[in-house]
Amino acid sequence: MKQVLKESLPTNGDTSVLAGVYGPAEVKVSKEIFNKATLEVNLRPKIGLPGVAEKSRERLIRNTCEAVVLGALHPRTSITVVLQVVSDAGSLLACCLNAACMALVDAGVPMRALFCGVTCALDSDGTLLLDPTAKQEKEARAVLTFALDSVERKLLMSTTKGLYSDAELQQCLAAAQAASQHVFRFYRESLQRRYSKS
Amino acid sequence: MAEAAAVVAESLAGYRARAARAVLEQVVLPGEELLLPGQEDGEGPGSAGERPLRLNAGARSGGRVVCGPGLRRCGDRLLVTKCGRLRHKEPGSGNGGGVYWVDSQQKRYVPVKGDHVIGIVTAKSGDIFKVDVGGSEPASLSYLSFEGATKRNRPNVQVGDLIYGQFVVANKDMEPEMVCIDSCGRANGMGVIGQDGLLFKVTLGLIRRLLAPDCEILQEVGKLYPLEIVFGMNGRIWVKAKTIQQTLILANILEACEHMTADQRKQIFSRLAES
Numbered sequence: 001m002k003q004v005l006k007e008s009l010p011t012n013g014d015t016s017v018l019a020g021v022y023g024p025a026e027v028k029v030s031k032e033i034f035n036k037a038t039l040e041v042n043l044r045p046k047i048g049l050p051g052v053a054e055k056s057r058e059r060l061i062r063n064t065c066e067a068v069v070l071g072a073l074h075p076r077t078s079i080t081v082v083l084q085v086v087s088d089a090g091s092l093l094a095c096c097l098n099a100a101c102m103a104l105v106d107a108g109v110p111m112r113a114l115f116c117g118v119t120c121a122l123d124s125d126g127t128l129l130l131d132p133t134a135k136q137e138k139e140a141r142a143v144l145t146f147a148l149d150s151v152e153r154k155l156l157m158s159t160t161k162g163l164y165s166d167a168e169l170q171q172c173l174a175a176a177q178a179a180s181q182h183v184f185r186f187y188r189e190s191l192q193r194r195y196s197k198s
Numbered sequence: 199m200a201e202a203a204a205v206v207a208e209s210l211a212g213y214r215a216r217a218a219r220a221v222l223e224q225v226v227l228p229g230e231e232l233l234l235p236g237q238e239d240g241e242g243p244g245s246a247g248e249r250p251l252r253l254n255a256g257a258r259s260g261g262r263v264v265c266g267p268g269l270r271r272c273g274d275r276l277l278v279t280k281c282g283r284l285r286h287k288e289p290g291s292g293n294g295g296g297v298y299w300v301d302s303q304q305k306r307y308v309p310v311k312g313d314h315v316i317g318i319v320t321a322k323s324g325d326i327f328k329v330d331v332g333g334s335e336p337a338s339l340s341y342l343s344f345e346g347a348t349k350r351n352r353p354n355v356q357v358g359d360l361i362y363g364q365f366v367v368a369n370k371d372m373e374p375e376m377v378c379i380d381s382c383g384r385a386n387g388m389g390v391i392g393q394d395g396l397l398f399k400v401t402l403g404l405i406r407r408l409l410a411p412d413c414e415i416l417q418e419v420g421k422l423y424p425l426e427i428v429f430g431m432n433g434r435i436w437v438k439a440k441t442i443q444q445t446l447i448l449a450n451i452l453e454a455c456e457h458m459t460a461d462q463r464k465q466i467f468s469r470l471a472e473s
Contacts, residue, residue, distance in 0.1 A: 024308065024334045070270075070279060074308070075370055077334040105228060108304030110268075110279035113229030151229045191281050192225045195303070 014089035019099035021107035023079035031078065036071035038078045043096060046085045057093055061100055064147045064157045068101075070110040079109055090133040091119040093145045093159070098183060105191070114150035116183040118176040119143065122164055128172060130179050144169070146176045150184050153177045215275060218284065218298055226284050226300060232276040234263055235295060261289075266299025280304075303403045307332040307432035309368035314388070316397065316430030317361045317376065329361055332399075332432040335373055339363065343377035345385035353390070360391040360436060362428055391428060395438030396445050402433050404456045415455055418467050419448065 024037055031038050041058040044050055065081065081100050085092065097117030104111060121132035121140035129136055137143050142162030149156050155173065164172075215231040226232075265271055268280035278284075282302030289296045307315075309331060317329035320336055328336040339361065344353040355361070367375040378388040408416055409429055419425070423444045428436040435452060439445045447470065455463060 023306065025306075026334055073370060074334065105281045106303075108280055108302050108306065110270075111228040112277065112279065114227060149229070150227070188225075188227060191227065195225045195281075195283060 014087055015091055015095045016086040017092075017095045017099040018084045018086055019096075019103035020082045021079065021103045021109065022082070023107070023109065024074040024077035025080070027076060027078035032076045033071075035075050037069070037074040039066050039069060039071065040078060040080045041065065041100070042080065042082045044082070044084045046088060057096065060093065060147075060157055060159055061096055064097060064115055065100060065104065067156050068111050068113055068115050068149065069104065070112055073110050079104075088134070090135075090137050091131050091145075093117060094119040094131070097147050102187065102190075105187075106194075112151075114184065114187060115147050115156055116150070116180050116187070117145060117147050118179050118183070119145045120172040120176055122162070122168055122172065126168065128175055130175060142168075144172050144176075146173060148177060148180045150180075150187075153180060218276060218286070221284050222286050223283055225282065226278045227281050228279050230278045231272065232269075232278065232284075232298075234274070234276065261294035263295035264297040266297050268300025268302055269298055301403070301406075303401055305399075305401050305433060307402060309333045309337065309365055309374040310431075311365050311368040313368070313431040314362065314364045314429075315376070315432040316391070316428060316434040316436055317363065317432075318397075319355060319357050319359045319361060322355075322357060327355060327361075329363075329376060331374070331376070331430075332434065333374065337365070337368075337374040337376045339376050339378070343379055344389055345379050345383065355390055360397060362388050362391055362430065362436075364388065391436055392438075395426070395436050396449050397434055397436045398449050398453065399433050400435060400453055401456060402431070404452075405429055405431060405433055405435070408452075408455075414460070415452075415463065418463070419451065422467065422470060423448065 027038050039062055041062040042050075043054045043058045043061070045054055061081070061083070069079065071079075081103060083096050083099060094117030097115065101115050105114065119131055120143070121129045121136050122142040122144075123129065123136070123140050129140070132140060132143065140162065142160065142164040144158065144160040144164070146155060147157035148154065160169075215233050218232040218234060221232060265276060268278065268282055269276045270279055271277070276298065278300060280300050280302040282300040285299055285301050287297045309315075315331050317331040317337060317339075319327050319339075320330045321328040325341050327339040327341065329339050331337050341347060341352055341355070342349075343363075347353050361376075361378065363376040363378040364380075365374055365376050378385060380386045380388075407413065423439050425437060425439045425444075425448060427438075430436075435449075437445055437448050437452070439448055451466065458466070
């Protein structure tokens, strides 16, 4: 891997993930898709080798990115997103999604919208907690992670673990949509700061 | 549930399409929709009661608006696909609505037809050279695309040489092809770049700034030392001065120009001119 085209370091409390995007670059003939870009996501944990949990998270992040990146503009190329976990204090997947989005935007990969990740935890009384810490996630009855897009706050990806009712799901989704406003505002401010230097 | 619904309504209400003219020179993000000048009336909340009076109703810029890099047509609106500053250029001859584009900062080059680039020859297979231009695929360069080249008189190009050429074929579906002659058959500065000198990479935005018509950086650099310099639109710069030290100083200055303000630059140049 020759050059890192962007590194971004969003922090959800104490969780931080470093993201880099390489591409559109050459792709192996076995992996090339004739009419769009091949998106690959590589998630490296802080300690140890990537395992099954990382693979499943990579898949979720890849599906979200594929929904948003205009791959048809770069057929037969590969766009690789590499995420390195620097510290994990809960809400890891949401942090990875945010990092991946900022890295893609900064690398100049054409996208049809921005996206962000928000985690919700439901504890045994039914209280909703946004961006739970690792301890809160462990004690929660259910943990739901959503990826929302920036245009109409539509749901791009959701992954859930635990027991919850239909009404609770809708509640969590609504809370996540409201919280995503703050994340998008943060994106806008940091990108404006970056472009104001030139 | 009612609260949740209210919360959702509030968060969705913040997003609506804006007029392109109102957003010029501001940072735009992917996913935003822009309205072209002919469509601004009656859009968005709050304008229901007022219709602005148009002074020249006849001079609508309903002509062709060109969508440049970073923008795509989406129905009858423009969709922003890259983050950057929105720019506009008025049409020269008065026809059409001009060009809109997004000035974004990027390091990765995507081949565009007509761009002059610096490439590195990586392979020689039969009659074609494979040239690495920093894109997703190596470009192909035929040995006949040099000035004065014929089947008997082959150009002297080795693997590892630097080539300055332009793209004749560059789209997303085909392998890019480049040539070192212009449409009249003359080299016009293109071809193999000479020995020595230093090749280094900068961001694409810096190259565009340096190649703008009245660039102060270039004028100041020219006053420092006598030098030869070649700019490739793929972010590569080749520079050669009399001694290695001067070459390295120039390379460092050009790389640092990206992040310096005009004052800092002037300070550095004056310090160098003294020594």
